[in-house]
Amino acid sequence: MSQPRRLAGLLALTTFALYLPVAWYGFVNYDDNLYITENPIVQAGVTWAGVKWAFTTGALSNWNPLAWLSFMTDCGVFGLNPAGPHLVNVLFHAANTALLFGLLLRLTAKVWPAAVVAALFAWHPLHVESVAWISERKDVLSTFFALLALLNYARYVEELKAKSSKAKVYFAWCLAAFALGLMAKPMLVTLPCVMLLLDFWPLNRVAGLAFRNGQLATRNRQLLLEKWPLFLLTAVSCSLTYWAQKSGGSIVPPTPVPLLRWLGNAPVAVVGYLGNLFWPSGLCVIYPRPDHIAPASVGWSVAVLLLISAAAWQGRQTKPYLLTGWLWFVGTLVPVLGLVQIGTANQAMADRYTYIPAIGFFIAVVFLVRDLVVRIRLPKIIVTGATIGLLLACILAMEHQLQFWRDSETLFRRAVAVTHNNDIALVNLGAALEGQGRYEAALAVDLQAEQLTPNRYQIHHNLGNLLDQLGRPAEALTEHRAAARLGPEQPFLHYGLGTALVNAGQTGAAVQEFYEAARLDAHDARPHLGLAEIYLQQNRGPEAVDELRAALRADPNNIEVLTFTAQVLAASENPSVRNGQGAFVLAAKANLLTGGGRPTVLDVLGMACAEMGKFDEAQMAAQQALAVAEAMKLNKLEPVRQRLELYKNHQPWRESFGVTNLPAKN
Numbered sequence: 001m002s003q004p005r006r007l008a009g010l011l012a013l014t015t016f017a018l019y020l021p022v023a024w025y026g027f028v029n030y031d032d033n034l035y036i037t038e039n040p041i042v043q044a045g046v047t048w049a050g051v052k053w054a055f056t057t058g059a060l061s062n063w064n065p066l067a068w069l070s071f072m073t074d075c076g077v078f079g080l081n082p083a084g085p086h087l088v089n090v091l092f093h094a095a096n097t098a099l100l101f102g103l104l105l106r107l108t109a110k111v112w113p114a115a116v117v118a119a120l121f122a123w124h125p126l127h128v129e130s131v132a133w134i135s136e137r138k139d140v141l142s143t144f145f146a147l148l149a150l151l152n153y154a155r156y157v158e159e160l161k162a163k164s165s166k167a168k169v170y171f172a173w174c175l176a177a178f179a180l181g182l183m184a185k186p187m188l189v190t191l192p193c194v195m196l197l198l199d200f201w202p203l204n205r206v207a208g209l210a211f212r213n214g215q216l217a218t219r220n221r222q223l224l225l226e227k228w229p230l231f232l233l234t235a236v237s238c239s240l241t242y243w244a245q246k247s248g249g250s251i252v253p254p255t256p257v258p259l260l261r262w263l264g265n266a267p268v269a270v271v272g273y274l275g276n277l278f279w280p281s282g283l284c285v286i287y288p289r290p291d292h293i294a295p296a297s298v299g300w301s302v303a304v305l306l307l308i309s310a311a312a313w314q315g316r317q318t319k320p321y322l323l324t325g326w327l328w329f330v331g332t333l334v335p336v337l338g339l340v341q342i343g344t345a346n347q348a349m350a351d352r353y354t355y356i357p358a359i360g361f362f363i364a365v366v367f368l369v370r371d372l373v374v375r376i377r378l379p380k381i382i383v384t385g386a387t388i389g390l391l392l393a394c395i396l397a398m399e400h401q402l403q404f405w406r407d408s409e410t411l412f413r414r415a416v417a418v419t420h421n422n423d424i425a426l427v428n429l430g431a432a433l434e435g436q437g438r439y440e441a442a443l444a445v446d447l448q449a450e451q452l453t454p455n456r457y458q459i460h461h462n463l464g465n466l467l468d469q470l471g472r473p474a475e476a477l478t479e480h481r482a483a484a485r486l487g488p489e490q491p492f493l494h495y496g497l498g499t500a501l502v503n504a505g506q507t508g509a510a511v512q513e514f515y516e517a518a519r520l521d522a523h524d525a526r527p528h529l530g531l532a533e534i535y536l537q538q539n540r541g542p543e544a545v546d547e548l549r550a551a552l553r554a555d556p557n558n559i560e561v562l563t564f565t566a567q568v569l570a571a572s573e574n575p576s577v578r579n580g581q582g583a584f585v586l587a588a589k590a591n592l593l594t595g596g597g598r599p600t601v602l603d604v605l606g607m608a609c610a611e612m613g614k615f616d617e618a619q620m621a622a623q624q625a626l627a628v629a630e631a632m633k634l635n636k637l638e639p640v641r642q643r644l645e646l647y648k649n650h651q652p653w654r655e656s657f658g659v660t661n662l663p664a665k666n
Contacts, residue, residue, distance in 0.1 A: 007115050008101050012094040015122040018395060019093065021402060022086040022132050029408040029431050030285065031135035034060055035071055037080065040559040042068065044595030045076025053557055053593070058244030063237075066183035067138045085134045092140035093131045097122040099147040100359065106154050107202045113370050116387060117362045123394040125280045125401040126358065129351040132405035133285075138185035139355045145181030146188050146356065149174045153195050157203050175229055182237040187356070189237055190332050192230040194360075197327055199223050201320035247523070264293040266337040267301035269349040270330060274304075277354070277361055283401050284415040286424050289348040305330075312364075321367040328360025347424075408432035423449045427462055439470050457487035461496055473503050484513070491521035498530055507534050518550070525551035525561045536568065536657040541577040544568070544657075552586075562590035563604050570607035571653045580611030599629035603640050610643075610652040618647040 027037050036042055041050050046069065054068035071085070078084025097118050104114035121127070130139035152174035159167035181188045199205040207219035276283065312326040336353040373383050404414040409432045415425035426449035433442035443466055449459045464479035480500040484493045498513035511534060517527035528551035535544035548565040555561055563586075570583035587605040594601055606621035622644040629637055643653045 004102075004105055004111060007111065008098040011101055011115065011118050011122060012098040015094040015097050016090055018123065018398065019090040019131055019402070021399075022090060022405065023083045025082065025086055025132065025406050026408075027082050027134060028405070028411055029435060030133075030411070030428055031060075032133075035135050036075065036085070039071075040594050040598060041557065042071045043075045043080065044072070044593060044597055046072045047592065047595050049557075049589075049593045050595075057557075058247040061245045061247075062186065063240040063244040064138055064184055064186065066180060067141060067185065070137055070141055070184075082134065085137070086132070089131050089134065089137055089140050092137075092144050093122065093127075096140060096143050096147060099144070099151065103147055103151050103154065104363070106151065107198065108367075110367075110370070113366050116391075117359070117366050119391050120362045120366070120394065121359055123391060123398050124277070124358065125283060125394065125397040126276055126351050126354050128283070128398055128401040128405065129285065130355040132402055133352070136352050139352055142181045142185035142188050143356055145177045145184060146191055149177035149181060149191060150195070150198070152177060153198070154203070157199075157205065175233070178230055179233055182233060186237045186241045187332075187335050187353075189234045189335060192227045192234060193331050194328055195227060195230070196223060197324045197331075200316075201324045264295075264298035265289060265348055267305055268293060268297055269337055270333060271301040271304050272349050273333065273354055273357070274361070276351070277358060280397055280401070282418040283351055284404070284418050284425070285351075285411055286415050286422060286428075287348045287350065287419060288422050288424055319368065319371065322364050325360040325362075325364025325367070328363065329357045330360075332357040332360065408435070421452050423452045423456060423459065426452070427459060430462060430466070434466055434469065439466060442466055443470065455486055457483040457490060457493055460486065461493055464496060464500060468500070468503065473500070476500055477504050489520060491517040491519075491524055491527070494520065495524070495527050495530065498527065502530070502534070507537075510534065518554075523554050525555035525558050528554060529561065529564060532568070533657065536572070536577075539574065541572070541574040545577055557593060559590050559594060559598070559601065562586045562593075563598075563601050566590065566608055567604045568657060570604065570611045571655050573654050573656050578611060580608055580613075583608035584612060596624070597628060599625040599632070599634060599640070602628060603643070606643060606647065607653050610647050615647045615650045619644060622647060 027033070033039075041053055044050055050072050051069065054065040054072070057063075057068070059068075070088070074085040074088060100121055101114050101118035104117055105111060108114060130136045152170045156167050156170035156174060159170055178188070178191060181191070205219075205223060272287075308326060309330075312322040316323045333353065336350070404410055409429065412425045412429035412432060415422055416429060419425065426445055430442040430445040430449065433439075433445060443463075446459060446463050446466060449456075450463065453459060460479045460483035464476045464483060467473075467476035467479060477497075477500045480493070480497040484490075484497045487493045494513045494517035498510045498517065501507070501510035501513060511531060514527040514530045514534075517524065518531075521527075528547045532544045532547035532551065535541070535547060545568075548561075548568060551558075551561045552565060566583040566586035568577060568583075569579045569586070572578050584605070587601065587608045590598070590601045591605055596602070602621050602625035606618040606625065609615070609618035609621055622640055625640050626637060626644070629640070646653055
C-alpha cells in the first residue's frame with residue numbers, strides 16, 4: 001500500500017477512535033427530539049410514505065430530504081438506540097477526513113501539508129459539535145458529498161486538460177454529488193464559488209485577476225459559464241430553502257433588531273470564529289446574540305478583516321493559497337452570518353458553521369507555514385516536533401470539548417458556565433431537568449432565565465408548562481397569560497393558554513384562544529384538536545367532526561391527528577359521529593406512515609375494523625398492537641386486551657371523549 005493510502009487510512013482510523021466515546025452518549029433535547037425521538041415518521045424507518053414526506057416537507061424550516069432519509073435509516077437499523085446514529089456521524093467525519101486528504105493531495109501533490117490540513121479538520125475542537133450532535137448529521141453528510149463533488153471537479157479539470165472524453169462524466173458526477181449535498185444541508189450553496197477559487201489556486205486556470213475594459217478576460221468568463229449547472233442548483237436550493245423557511249414561520253419582518261446589531265454581528269462573528277480557530281476555549285452549543293454591539297467592536301472587526309483580505313490579495317502572485325484559503329473561509333460562512341435574517345436571530349455564532357469554512361483557514365495557514373519553513377530552512381526535527389505538538393494539543397482540546405455532549409444537562413450547564421446572560425441555555429437546561437422529573441430544580445433555572453429576560457414569552461410559556469407539571473394550575477395560567485400578552489402573534493402561545501384555560505375549567509375562554517391559534521397558523525392541527533375535544537365533551541358531535549377535518553387539512557401527515565380522528569370516528573358513543581370507513585382510511589394511513597410499529601395506531605386500526613363489522617381483522621390488529629407493545633415493554637395493555645375480547649364476541653368498542661389528553665403545548 002502506498003504512503004498516501006496508509007496516511008488516509010491512519011487519519012480516518014485515528015479520528016474514529018478519538019470520537020468513539022460518543023457511542024455511550026445519549027440524545028439531547030436540542031433538535032434531536034424534533035428529528036428523531038419525537039418524530040414518528042422518522043422512527044418508522046425508510047418507508048415509501050416517509051420518503052415522500054422527506055421530499056415534500058419544510059419541517060424545521062429547511063428542505064433537506066437526504067438528512068431526513070439518513071435519520072430514517074438510523075431508526076430502521078438501530079431503533080432508538082443513540083449509539084447507532086452517533087457512530088454513523090463519526091464514520092462520516094472519518095470518511096470526510098480521508099476525502100479531504102485525498103482532495104488536497106490530488107490538487108497540490110503535497111503529501112504532508114495535505115495530511116496536516118486533514119488532521120486539523122478532523123481533530124480541531126471547533127468541529128466537535130458537528131460530529132457529537134446527532135442532529136448535525138446535516139454537516140457531516142453534506143460535507144461528504146461536497147468533498148466528493150470537489151474531487152470529481154478536480155478529475156474533470158485533469159481530463160479537460162488532457163482533452164479526454166471522460167471530462168463530461170466527471171463533471172456529471174460532480175453535479176450529482178453537489179445536488180445530494182444540497183439535499184443534506186443547503187449551506188453548500190457557495191460550493192461553486194469554492195470551485196472558482198480552486199481554479200485560481202492550485203488548478204491555475206484563472207487568466208489573472210485584473211479587469212480588461214471593465215470586463216473579465218474571456219478565459220475567466222468561460223470558467224464562470226462552465227459552472228452554470230452548479231449555480232442553477234444553487235438557485236433551486238435557495239428557492240426551496242426560502243419556501244421551507246416561510247412555511248415554517250422563520251421568515252420575519254425585515255427590522256426586528258437594530259441595524260447595527262444585525263449588520264455588525266457579521267464581522268464580529270467572523271473574527272470570533274478566527275479567534276476560536278486559533279484558541280478554542282470556552283466553546284459551547286449556544287452563543288447568545290448580545291442586545292448591543294459596541295460600534296468600536298464592529299470597527300475593530302472590520303479593520304481586522306480588511307487587513308487580512310488586503311494581505312491575501314497582496315500575496316496573490318507569490319502565495320496564492322492565502323487568497324484561496326481566506327476567501328474559502330469567509331465565503332462559505334456568508335450563508336450563516338445572519339445577513340439574510342431568518343427567525344429570531346438569537347445566536348451570534350455557532351461552532352457547527354465552521355465545519356466546511358475552517359478547511360479554507362487550515363489550507364491558508366498550513367501552506368503559509370510550509371513556505372516559511374522552507375524559506376528559513378528550519379530543521380526537520382523541529383518542524384516535526386512542532387506539528388506533533390500542535391496536533392496533540394488539538395486532540396486534548398477536542399476530547400475535553402467532547403465530554404460536554406454526554407447529555408442535555410451537561411451540555412447546557414457548560415453553555416451557562418462559559419457565556420453571560422444565556423437565557424436560551426437556561427431554558428434548555430430547565431427542560432433537561434424537567435425531563436428527568438426534577439421539577440423544582442427546573443423551576444429554579446427557569447426563574448433565573450426569567451430574571452435575565454423578563455419580557456421573553458418563551459420563558460413564561462415554559463414556566464407555565466412546568467407549573468402545570470407541579471400541580472399549580474392557577475400560577476401556570478398566570479404564566480401562560482403573560483406569554484400570550486408578550487407574544488400575541490405567536491400561535492403556540494395562544495394554544496398553550498387555551499389548554500391552561502381548559503385545565504382551569506374555563507372552556508369558553510379556551511375556545512377563543514384555540515380559534516386565535518388556528519387563525520395565526522393554518523398548518524397547526526393542535527388548536528383544532530383542542531376545539532374538537534371541547535365540542536365532544538359538550539356533545540356537539542358535528543362541530544367536533546368539522547374541527548377534526550380541519551386538523552387533517554392543517555397537518556395531513558400528523559400521526560397524532562390521524563390516530564385521534566380515527567379513534568373518534570370508530571368508537572364514539574355518538575352514532576352521528578361514527579364513520580367506520582373514514583376511521584379505517586385514517587388509521588391505515590397512520591399505520592403506513594409509522595411502518596406498523598406504533599401500538600396505539602394498531603389499536604385504533606382494530607377499533608375501525610370492528611366498527612365496520614370486520615371483527616377478524618379487528619382481532620388481528622389488536623393482537624399486533626399487543627405484540628408490538630410487549631416487545632417495546634410498554635405497560636397499560638389491559639384496555640387493548642379488553643377490546644380484543646369484545647372483537648372475539650363480535651362487539652365494537654365504544655367510549656366517550658372529553659378534554660383529557662390535549663397534545664403538548666411546546
